[in-house]
Each structure stands twice: as C-alpha cells, then as structure tokens.
Amino acid sequence: xxxxxxxxALVEKLESRSIKPTAMRLLVLEYLVQKDEAVNLSDVEQHxxxxxxTTLYRTLKTFEDKGLVHEIHDLSGSAKYALCADDCSCAxxxxxxxxxxxxxxxxxxxFPDRSVPSISLPDDYHPVSGDFVIxxxxxxxxx
Amino acid sequence: xxxxxxxxALVEKLESRSIKPTAMRLLVLEYLVQKDEAVNLSDVEQHxxxxxxTTLYRTLKTFEDKGLVHEIHDLSGSAKYALCADDCSCAxxxxxxxxxxxxxxxxxxxFPDRSVPSISLPDDYHPVSGDFVIxxxxxxxxx
DNA sequence: CAATCTTTGCAATATTGTTGCATCTCTTTA
DNA sequence: TAAAGAGATGCAACAATATTGCAAAGATTG
Ligand SMILES: [Mn+2]
Ligand SMILES: [Mn+2]
Ligand SMILES: [Zn+2]
Ligand SMILES: [Zn+2]
Numbered sequence: 307x308x309x310x311x312x313x314x315a316l317v318e319k320l321e322s323r324s325i326k327p328t329a330m331r332l333l334v335l336e337y338l339v340q341k342d343e344a345v346n347l348s349d350v351e352q353h354x355x356x357x358x359x360t361t362l363y364r365t366l367k368t369f370e371d372k373g374l375v376h377e378i379h380d381l382s383g384s385a386k387y388a389l390c391a392d393d394c395s396c397a398x399x400x401x402x403x404x405x406x407x408x409x410x411x412x413x414x415x416x417f418p419d420r421s422v423p424s425i426s427l428p429d430d431y432h433p434v435s436g437d438f439v440i441x442x443x444x445x446x447x448x449x
Numbered sequence: 450x451x452x453x454x455x456x457x458a459l460v461e462k463l464e465s466r467s468i469k470p471t472a473m474r475l476l477v478l479e480y481l482v483q484k485d486e487a488v489n490l491s492d493v494e495q496h497x498x499x500x501x502x503t504t505l506y507r508t509l510k511t512f513e514d515k516g517l518v519h520e521i522h523d524l525s526g527s528a529k530y531a532l533c534a535d536d537c538s539c540a541x542x543x544x545x546x547x548x549x550x551x552x553x554x555x556x557x558x559x560f561p562d563r564s565v566p567s568i569s570l571p572d573d574y575h576p577v578s579g580d581f582v583i584x585x586x587x588x589x590x591x592x
Numbered sequence: 593c594a595a596t597c598t599t600t601g602c603a604a605t606a607t608t609g610t611t612g613c614a615t616c617t618c619t620t621t622a
Numbered sequence: 623t624a625a626a627g628a629g630a631t632g633c634a635a636c637a638a639t640a641t642t643g644c645a646a647a648g649a650t651t652g
Contacts, residue, residue, distance in 0.1 A: 358632050379522050404568050423566040425547050430588035438581040445573035501601050
C-alpha cells in the first residue's frame with residue numbers, strides 16, 4: 307500500500323539515525339519531510355494541535371541530537387529545524403550549507419547545494435561548526 | 450583633560466550617527482568601546498547595576514537602528530551587540546564581517562577584516578544582509 | 593516661559609526555551 | 623507469562639529573554 311510504503315521509509319529514516327520510531331516521531335518526521343522550509347516549535351505545535359508542547363520540543367531535540375535535523379538560528383528569534391540530507395553528518399564546513407531567511411514572510415530555506423565557504427581564522431581559533439544565514443526577500447514575497 | 454577629550458570623542462561618535470548624547474548613552478558607548486567582544490543585554494545590565502533594564506535595552510536598540518552597532522545572533526540564545534567601524538554602513542556583503550562564537554566561554558568576537566563571502570543564490574532571492582557565525586573554541590579556552 | 597518632543601523608569605506582559613516528575617508503553621528477561 | 627527495566631509521553635511549573643504602555647522627568651524651541 308501507498309501509505310505503508312511511505313511509512314516504511316520514514317521508519318527506516320529514523321532507525322538509520324538510531325531513533326526509535328514512535329507514533330509521534332513518525333508524524334513529526336512526515337511533517338518535516340513534506341515541508342520545504344525550516345520549521346520552529348510553534349509551527350509544529352500548530353500543526354499538531356492536540357499534542358503536547360514538551361513532547362514536540364523533545365522530539366525536535368532528539369532529532370537534532372541524533373543528526374536527523376539541523377538547527378538554524380535566524381533573525382526570527384526562535385530556533386528552526388530542517389531535515390539533514392541522508393548522507394549529512396553536519397561536518398564543518400563540507401556538510402554545512404547556507405540558509406536564506408526572508409525578512410518579509412519570515413520563512414527560512416535551506417540551500418543544500420551551497421555549502422558554507424571555509425574562512426581562514428587566526429591559528430588559535432578552532433572552528434567546529436558554522437551558521438551562515440543570508441537575509442533578504444524570497445521569490446514568493448518579491449511581488 | 451584626558452577624560453574630557455575621551456568624552457568628546459564619544460559624543461562625536463554618537464552625533465555622527467544622529468544619536469543624542471545623553472549621559473546613559475555615553476556610558477553605554479564607553480562600555481562598548483572598551484569591550485573587545487560582543488555584549489548582550491545581561492552584560493550591560495550587570496555592568497550598570499543601578500540602571501534600568503528597559504533603558505539599556507532601548508539604548509542598544511537605538512544604537513542598532515542608527516547603525517552604531519550591529520546585532521549578532523549566535524548559539525548563546527541572546528542577541529549580542531558590537532560597535533560598527535566608523536565607516537561601516539552594514540552594506541552586504543562588503544561591510545558585513547564574520548563572527549566567532551566560543552562554545553566554551555560563550556563569548557563572541559568580531560573579525561572586522563574578514564568580510565562575509567558573497568554567495569550566489571538563485572536570481573529571485575534578493576539578499577539584503579547576512580550573518581555568518583563560526584562556532585568553536587577561542588584562544589583563551591584552548592588551554 | 594509655555595509648548596513640544598525625547599528620554600527614562602517602572603510595571604506588566606509576551607515569547608521562547610527548559611526541567612522535574614509521575615505515568616504509560618514497549619521490550620527484555622527470569 | 624509475570625516482573626523488571628528502559629525509554630517516551632503528558633502535565634505543570636519555571637527560567638530566560640524580549641517587548642510594550644504609560645506616566646514622569648528632562649531637553650529643546652520659539
Ligand atoms: Mn538547512
Ligand atoms: Mn561584528
Ligand atoms: Zn518571503
Ligand atoms: Zn572561549
């Protein structure tokens with residue numbers, strides 16, 4: 307069946323990151339998969355109106371801890387999350403890509419094919435990760 | 450006198466950005482000048498223990514609105530501020546530089562001589578500004 | 593000086609992020 | 623299969639940060 311197959315793919319996605327595929331986690335993952343923009347906790351809350359805020363919060367944190375999603379800090383003031391590519395291990399700078407934040411609609415988009423440029427720093431600064439967010443106006447808001 | 454001269458420079462700095470040089474603003478500016486790292490509202494509050502939080506908050510916002518400081522969003526969870534160079538108008542990408550956030554001491558440093566690399570985006574994305582924060586370990590925390 | 597505009601102080605509130613703990617659920621094991 | 627254990631969930635409380643309304647104080651201008 308359609309939905310059984312899809313569900314299987316989701317289960318596998320979770321298990322590939324050592325996350326137990328509970329009902330809630332599968333639903334949140336499904337939500338993330340079909341979104342083409344990064345989501346924050348409020349977004350998830352509003353989509354799952356009956357679910358508990360804390361569970362959703364911890365679901366996202368678990369996803370992040372296990373490397374299934376990456377966290378994005380843009381100018382919106384709340385942390386957003388987006389799915390990592392299957393082969394992503396968030397290694398810096400190769401695996402880390404640029405994000406675009408729209409000042410108008412407040413949406414944040416991933417640019418998986420634009421990995422962050424590597425910046426040379428003084429020797430005694432040891433980079434571990436990086437966040438590069440470009441702010442501006444997105445195609446939809448261009449008018 | 451020493452302090453009169455210094456004070457004059459501070460007044461000029463404010464006036465060059467069309468900010469009225471009130472007592473509080475001069476003090477906050479003086480504080481920012483002598484800091485070599487970005488500061489958040491709590492930092493300022495703790496330094497000016499008797500001053501009102503809101504006034505300090507609005508002072509920083511005013512400074513930002515007038516282009517005297519730039520706001521930095523790092524992984525610390527609170528917005529930080531740092532003085533702009535005299536000739537900075539925060540134009541992207543030329544005037545915007547890279548920041549370094551230390552995961553250990555939570556301090557954020559400006560790298561004024563490393564302007565953010567310009568990233569090519571699809572034509573219909575219109576960049577206006579950018580935030581590039583590199584996270585890692587700073588020289589002091591290296592041990 | 594009076595009128596006006598800006599800044600400041602205080603209080604209240606909004607928003608986001610986080611934790612403790614009891615309960616539930618699923619899996620393991622005797 | 624029953625008991626034990628581990629992990630997930632739900633609820634409540636709380637912490638931290640950001641923001642606003644409004645009245646009083648201060649500065650500016652004619
Ligand atoms: Mn992304
Ligand atoms: Mn800076
Ligand atoms: Zn937009
Ligand atoms: Zn450090």
